[in-house]
Amino acid sequence: xxxxxxxxxxxxxxxxxxxxxxxxxxxxxxxxxxxxxxxxxxxxxxxxxxxxxxxxxxxxxxxxxxxxxxxxxxxxxxxxxxxxxxxxxxxxxxxxxxxxxxxxxxxxxxxxxxxxxxxxxxxxxxxxxxxxxxxxxxxxxxxxxxxxxxxxxxxxxxxxxxxxxxxxxxxxxxxxxxxxxxxxxxxxxxxxxxxxxxxxxxxxxxxxxxxxxxxxxxxxxxxxxxxxxxxxxxxxxxxxxxxxxxxxxxxxxxxxxxxxxxxxxxxxxxxxxxxxxxxxxxxxxxxxxxxxxxxxxxxxxxxxxxxxxxxxxxxxxxxxxxxxxxxxxxxxxxxxxxxxxxxxxxxxxxxxxxxxxxxxxxxxxxxxxxxxxxxxxxxxxxxxxxxxxxxxxxxxxxxxxxxxxxxxxxxxxxxxxxxxxxxxxxxxxxxxxxxxxxxxxxxxxxxxxxxxxxxxxxxxxxxxxxxx
Numbered sequence: 001x002x003x004x005x006x007x008x009x010x011x012x013x014x015x016x017x018x019x020x021x022x023x024x025x026x027x028x029x030x031x032x033x034x035x036x037x038x039x040x041x042x043x044x045x046x047x048x049x050x051x052x053x054x055x056x057x058x059x060x061x062x063x064x065x066x067x068x069x070x071x072x073x074x075x076x077x078x079x080x081x082x083x084x085x086x087x088x089x090x091x092x093x094x095x096x097x098x099x100x101x102x103x104x105x106x107x108x109x110x111x112x113x114x115x116x117x118x119x120x121x122x123x124x125x126x127x128x129x130x131x132x133x134x135x136x137x138x139x140x141x142x143x144x145x146x147x148x149x150x151x152x153x154x155x156x157x158x159x160x161x162x163x164x165x166x167x168x169x170x171x172x173x174x175x176x177x178x179x180x181x182x183x184x185x186x187x188x189x190x191x192x193x194x195x196x197x198x199x200x201x202x203x204x205x206x207x208x209x210x211x212x213x214x215x216x217x218x219x220x221x222x223x224x225x226x227x228x229x230x231x232x233x234x235x236x237x238x239x240x241x242x243x244x245x246x247x248x249x250x251x252x253x254x255x256x257x258x259x260x261x262x263x264x265x266x267x268x269x270x271x272x273x274x275x276x277x278x279x280x281x282x283x284x285x286x287x288x289x290x291x292x293x294x295x296x297x298x299x300x301x302x303x304x305x306x307x308x309x310x311x312x313x314x315x316x317x318x319x320x321x322x323x324x325x326x327x328x329x330x331x332x333x334x335x336x337x338x339x340x341x342x343x344x345x346x347x348x349x350x351x352x353x354x355x356x357x358x359x360x361x362x363x364x365x366x367x368x369x370x371x372x373x374x375x376x377x378x379x380x381x382x383x384x385x386x387x388x389x390x391x392x393x394x395x396x397x398x399x400x401x402x403x404x405x406x407x408x409x410x411x412x413x414x415x416x417x418x419x420x421x422x423x424x425x426x427x428x429x430x431x432x433x434x435x436x437x438x439x440x441x442x443x444x445x446x447x448x449x450x451x452x453x454x455x456x457x458x459x460x461x462x463x464x465x466x467x468x
Contacts, residue, residue, distance in 0.1 A: 106142065107153035113139040114157035121162065129180060136166060136183035143190045151194050160205050163188050167210030182222050185211060189229030199233055203241055207233060212248045215255070220266050223258055227269040231276055239280040246277055246284035252291065259296045264310050267300065271313035278320035289321060289328050298337045301344070311348070315341075315355040322362040326377070329363050333380050338363075338387065345392035350401070357396055357407045360384055364414055376418040385415060390431050397436040397452075402445055409451050412437070416459045425459045434460055 113135065120128075120135040139159065143149045154160075166184035188207055192199050202208075211233065214226035234241040245251060258270045274293070277284035297314045318337060321328045332338070338360075345356045364381040365374035390411075397408030412433055416424040428434065440452035 103148065103150070107150045110139070110142045110150040110153040110159075111157050113142055114154060114159045114162065117159070117166075118162055121165065132166070132180045133183055136163075136180060136187060139163075140183055140187040140190065143187055149190065149194065151191055151198060154191070155198075155201070160191070160201055160207075163191075164202070164205045164207050164210065167207065167214070178219065178222055181210075181214060182225050185214060185222075185225045185229045189225070189232050192229060192232035196237075199235075199241075202233060208241060208244060209248065212245055212251050215258070215270075216250045218257070220262065223254075223262070224266045224269050227258075227266075227273050231269070231272040234273070234280070235276045236280045242277050242281040243283045245273075246281060246287055252287060255288075256291055256293060256296060259293070259300070268310050268313055271310060271317065275313055275316045275320065278317055282324070285321060285324055285328070289324075289331060293317075294321075294331060294335055294337065298335060298340060301337065301340045311344070312352055312355065315344070315352055315359065319355055319358040319362065322359045326366050329366070329377065329380065332359070333363050333383070338384070342384070342387050342389045342392070345389055346395075350399075350404070353392065353396065354401070354404050354407060357393065357404070357411070360389055361407065361411050361414070364411075364418075376414065378418055378420065381414055381418050382420065385419065385427065390415060390427060390433075394428075394431045394433045394436050397433070398439070402448065405440075405448055406451070409437070409448065409455065413451075413455055416455060425464065429460075 117132075117135040117139055120131040123131055139154070143151065143154065163184050167181050167188075188202060188211070192202055192207075208230075211226050211230050215223055215230070217223070230245065234245055236242070255270055255274060259267055259274070262270065274288065278288065297317060300310055301314050318332060318341070322332055341356045341359055345353055345360065348356065364377050364384065366377055368375050393408045393411040395408070396404045397412065399405050399408070412428055415428055418424065419427060434456065437452040437456050440449050443449040443452070
């Protein structure tokens with residue numbers, strides 16, 4: 001029976017895309033250490049068993065996915081996170097008492113705004129819709145106003161059920177009130193971005209279904225705001241909301257339609273929803289893999305005018321799918337995506353090259369039984385190396401970025417171990433891979449140092465080249 005989480009893992013803790021003690025959640029809380037790992041395409045050998053270790057680590061990683069980029073995007077949604085004081089005083093030093101006073105003022109304003117919203121919802125006279133829009137806009141402005149938004153004050157005033165109620169104004173029989181629902185979705189997105197506890201409150205209040213319904217029509221601004229709010233609401237680490245979302249009637253079709261036909265800004269927001277769906281829910285990944293999502297991603301990768309908008313998100317989705325089942329790996333490998341990814345590995349900005357490396361590497365391995373190394377998919381490895389990807393991975397080995405260097409070394413290990421007829425060492429040498437690995441001989445990172453030295457000793461020792 002298909003569960004909520006991704007397929008069982010074949011990599012152990014410590015070699016995943018992040019370590020849970022190394023990064024904080026996007027909302028600022030610390031991720032608790034776990035004994036589970038995300039799927040990455042190579043790992044050092046250890047003796048512990050990790051048959052189910054992918055699930056939690058991959059969920060944890062989804063919380064931190066694209067952390068810096070996503071936080072920057074969130075800041076553009078928040079109106080002016082600069083405090084209550086005016087811009088004229090923005091550079092004036094502020095002491096703690098002044099900050100406390102400003103926060104108190106902000107909380108009082110929030111309490112008043114929630115009461116105004118409740119009154120506006122109950123008002124049925126002339127200009128009722130505009131009254132609701134104005135009340136929601138004010139509350140949203142306050143929730144976007146400072147570095148520490150007054151979410152607790154809004155909660156205590158009963159804002160959450162009121163906001164969820166307002167979402168119903170975006171239903172098909174309330175199309176004239178879509179501006180109300182959009183303002184509400186914007187406010188809820190800000191709240192959801194503040195932490196898991198608040199996401200749980202919103203989910204318990206029933207925010208998921210009406211936000212999902214806002215994704216269904218072809219109304220760009222409304223869909224864009226709803227998608228942004230949903231990506232904040234479902235981002236885990238619990239996969240339940242992601243699985244529930246993909247099962248809502250019309251949502252898969254709406255996602256595909258907006259990914260295919262929307263402008264880049266709209267498509268980017270929808271792509272973030274897909275990032276979290278595929279990172280957190282095996283159900284969602286399986287459902288989406290059976291659609292034409294892959295072809296849509298390929299078309300977007302080929303035609304996107306902005307490397308900073310849609311390509312990173314498309315690569316995230318592909319890497320999540322590639323970390324899944326063998327069938328998913330074969331699906332990507334047989335598509336036009338591979339040539340595009342290999343090109344991006346050599347030409348794209350650094351963060352995209354790293355994400356592309358995850359996709360290509362994961363295409364070459366399958367889950368192993370017990371605690372051994374992942375099984376090679378030799379056909380995929382030979383194909384990718386033959387198409388010229390090895391040089392891009394050697395470049396990652398030379399990178400000062402530890403994660404990128406590890407990715408490069410992991411792929412070199414696959415090539416050295418797995419290429420038929422012992423061709424691996426010669427191929428790596430041709431791409432100056434030996435020199436790239438030898439730079440780690442005295443590297444401060446013990447894992448990288450040991451990995452590189454073991455590969456050089458094993459494949460390029462005293463006997464290397466004697467038989468050639």
